[in-house]
Amino acid sequence: MSNSSQTSGATFKGYRRANGTIGVRNHVLVLPSVMCANHVVDLIGRKVPDVVTVNHPTGCAQVGTDFEQTKRTMAGFAANPNVGAVLVVGLGCETNESKALAAEIAARGQRVEVIGIQECGGTTETIARGIALARSLLDEVAAHERTDCPVSALVVGTECGGSDGFSGITANPALGFASDRVVAEGGTVILAELPELVGAEHLLAARASEPVAAKLYELIDRVEARARAMHVDIRFGNPTQGNMAGGLTTIEEKSLGAAYKGGSSELREVVEYAERPSERGLVVMDTPGQDIEQLTGMVAGGAQVVVFTTGRGTPTGCPIAPVIKVATNTSMFERMRENMDINAGAILDGTRTLEQVGDEIFGWIVEAANGREPAAETLGFHDFAINRIGPSF
Amino acid sequence: MTGRFLASHMPLSDDGAALRLKDDDDVAVALRPLAPNDVVRFGTLAITLADSIPSGHKFATRPIAAGALIHKYGQMIGRASASIDTGRHVHVHNVEGVRGRGDLAESPA
Numbered sequence: 021m022s023n024s025s026q027t028s029g030a031t032f033k034g035y036r037r038a039n040g041t042i043g044v045r046n047h048v049l050v051l052p053s054v055m056c057a058n059h060v061v062d063l064i065g066r067k068v069p070d071v072v073t074v075n076h077p078t079g080c081a082q083v084g085t086d087f088e089q090t091k092r093t094m095a096g097f098a099a100n101p102n103v104g105a106v107l108v109v110g111l112g113c114e115t116n117e118s119k120a121l122a123a124e125i126a127a128r129g130q131r132v133e134v135i136g137i138q139e140c141g142g143t144t145e146t147i148a149r150g151i152a153l154a155r156s157l158l159d160e161v162a163a164h165e166r167t168d169c170p171v172s173a174l175v176v177g178t179e180c181g182g183s184d185g186f187s188g189i190t191a192n193p194a195l196g197f198a199s200d201r202v203v204a205e206g207g208t209v210i211l212a213e214l215p216e217l218v219g220a221e222h223l224l225a226a227r228a229s230e231p232v233a234a235k236l237y238e239l240i241d242r243v244e245a246r247a248r249a250m251h252v253d254i255r256f257g258n259p260t261q262g263n264m265a266g267g268l269t270t271i272e273e274k275s276l277g278a279a280y281k282g283g284s285s286e287l288r289e290v291v292e293y294a295e296r297p298s299e300r301g302l303v304v305m306d307t308p309g310q311d312i313e314q315l316t317g318m319v320a321g322g323a324q325v326v327v328f329t330t331g332r333g334t335p336t337g338c339p340i341a342p343v344i345k346v347a348t349n350t351s352m353f354e355r356m357r358e359n360m361d362i363n364a365g366a367i368l369d370g371t372r373t374l375e376q377v378g379d380e381i382f383g384w385i386v387e388a389a390n391g392r393e394p395a396a397e398t399l400g401f402h403d404f405a406i407n408r409i410g411p412s413f
Numbered sequence: 414m415t416g417r418f419l420a421s422h423m424p425l426s427d428d429g430a431a432l433r434l435k436d437d438d439d440v441a442v443a444l445r446p447l448a449p450n451d452v453v454r455f456g457t458l459a460i461t462l463a464d465s466i467p468s469g470h471k472f473a474t475r476p477i478a479a480g481a482l483i484h485k486y487g488q489m490i491g492r493a494s495a496s497i498d499t500g501r502h503v504h505v506h507n508v509e510g511v512r513g514r515g516d517l518a519e520s521p522a
Contacts, residue, residue, distance in 0.1 A: 185442055185469025188486070189423065189432070218512045219489070247515030254513030255505075267442070267469035269503070270510035273490035331469075349469070368444055370429070 030205060032389040033166035034173065034324075035104065039129025042173040043101035044324045044389040046164050047072045047340050048157045050107045050150070051098055053121045054079030054114035060143055061109050064150040071107075071154045072339045074404040079116035086410030091116055091124065093294040093406045096320030099128035102340045104161030106130055107153050109146065112138030133157065166391070172206030175297070176385055177318035177326040177341075178281040179212065181311040183259075184266025184331025186348040188277020190374070191329035191364035195346060197378025198327065198385065199283035199302070208300045210318050211282035212307040215243050215258055219272030220279040224304065228287035235290040239306045258309050262332045281329065293407055294320035311336055312405040315343070325388050327381060328396075335359040337401025342388040345395055346381060361394045427454040433474065435487035440471040440503050442485075447472075464502040471503040483508060 035043040048071045052061045058075040065073035074097075078090050094116070098106040106125055110118020122134035133153045140146040178195055180187055199209040211217075217224065221240045225233035247254050259268045268274045288301035294317045297303040305321055307314040311334060315326060319341050326341055328334065331348040333356040347353035350365030362380055366372035372380075388394055425432045426441070431453045433441045441453065443466040451462045458474065466472050471485070477497040482489050491508045501507070 185471070189434070189442065215513070223488075244513055244515070247513050248518035249515070251515055251518060253510065253516040255510050264505055267467065267471065267504070269471070269505055269508045270491040271513050272488070272510060273485060276486045276488050276490065 028205065030171045030386055031168045032171065032174075032386050033391070034169035034389060035101065035164050036167055036169065037101050037104075037129065041101035041129075041322070042169045042324070043104070044174075044342065044391070045102035045340060046104045046161050047102060048105050048107070048154060048161055049074070049098055049103045049340060050109060050154060051094060052076065052079070053094070053108055053110040053116045053118040056080070056111040056114065057109040057137060060137060060146050060150065063143075063147050064107075064109070064154055067147070067151050068154040068158070070158055072103075074339055074402070076404060076406055078406050078408065080114045081413045082115050082410065083413055084410060086408055087115060089293055089409055090406050091121060093316060093320045094121060095124040095128060096294045096296060096322070097316065097340070097404075098125045098132070099130040100319055100322060100324070100340055102324050103130065104164055105157040106132040107150060107157060108132060108134040109150060110134065110136045112136045131157070131160065170206070171202065171386060171389075172300070174202060174325060174385065174389060175208040175210065175321070175323045176202050177210045177212070177315070177323035179311065179314055179318070179326060180216070180278050180281060180329045181336065182330040182332030182334040183263050183268060183274060183277065184348055185268060186266075186365070186368065187268075187329060187331050188273075188280060189348075190367045190377070191331070191346045191348040192277055192280035194364045194367065194374050194377040195327055195329055195381055196280040196283040197375055198381035199281065200285055201378070201382045202385065203283065203285040203301050206300060208297055209282060209302050210297070210305050210321065210323055211279070211302065212305040212314050212318055213278065213309040214239055214304075214306050215254060215271065215309045216275050216278040217304070218243055218254070218275050219270075220275040223276075223279060224282070224287050227285070232287055232290055236287070236304060239290060239304075242306075266331050291321065293317045296322045308407055310405075310407075312403045313407040316404055317407060325385050327385065329364070333359065335396060335399070335401065336403050337394075337396025337399065339402045339404060342392075342394050343396045343401070344381070344384050344388055346377075359395050359399070424455060427456070431472075434485050437487065438485050439473060439475060439477055439483045440485050441474050443468055443470055443472065460500050463498060463500040466502055473497045473499050473501050473503050475499055477503075482511070
């Protein structure tokens, strides 16, 4: 069964998509191409509660790389293999033209329908057509079945939010242990939140080829250049007040703890926000540390499962991907039990080893891929935000 | 708490109340709330705390001169903005970041 001592040949039951990707959920997503369609999308979702809807404040009067990034994020999110089919709802006069967005989603091999509010002749008719299309897409995806898939098909996003002085001691090193196991299985791990790699980038660069290291340094410099252009100390906003109350003093200290999440394997690639990795193994994605924009970017880049460590207690979840919560300390784990899945505080308590918690995280990743719902999914968390890199015009 | 190490690479204090991420770090991390005059021992190194140290926060394991770089995980985490005696709380009141300091960038002429 296994080809090497590190590979268990673990499998999960996933959805094999026509484009060769493998999903761990089978959602129908109703996506507004522009904020002007948010309300119609909500009303379709109320009538057809089995679909997943998102809202966002973007899609119009955007230019250049900012617009490209917004469109890439929407297309990538819609084409995530956890989504079986997509309904795009547009207005009709937006920058992010709904038919062009649908064409981009279709080009990625995703099943997609598109309607426009102006073309339908108003809100009520758009909702009626939207409800009919949503029901028919739900019928289509209901025919998809789970089959055995290798863990090597997984792209696992890693994230830390509401970090504290224990993040870099318990939960992040334990997640790093699990990341190494995913990579050993031939899977992909995304390490992101670039501002939270400032001060730790040399450790990653030492595990990368020269061009990959150069790209990493370029992206880190972009973060610091933004701080110089604004004449601000990053510490004004990151670490946050809550991070500081938890014992983190500087961005360097936060970063050194955060970098543990990626494990110890070679850094294979550095990708832009919401860009799909072309390599397997450990990949860095350029996202901000802001939790929801990071989560959306990684899932738009193809992550089917996310592991999220937290010290202060962060409940966030993604509408289309399971987000597994790992507490850094037992006191928060017990206080926010309903929001947490794994307690890495057990490492400090001396009741479990780092490796045991790492194995538990890896096991949870495979179970979540099989359909087990982590707390954020059961609670219905629905967070979605696209990282803007330019102003609205 | 058993043994002297957490996760096989992080040295614990003798009573498990604190740990250093690397042996030669300038700071150690309190694993539970610690009080002034508590004594934390790492083998032959005995540190008498001069401040209350909340759980997850840092204290100095040796004197740190104002302006000196401070190390945790064996890596640089910032610079002392004041001189820090052994056993003092090490945090935002006496440490500044070195990286991401756009506030120190020169304004265009």
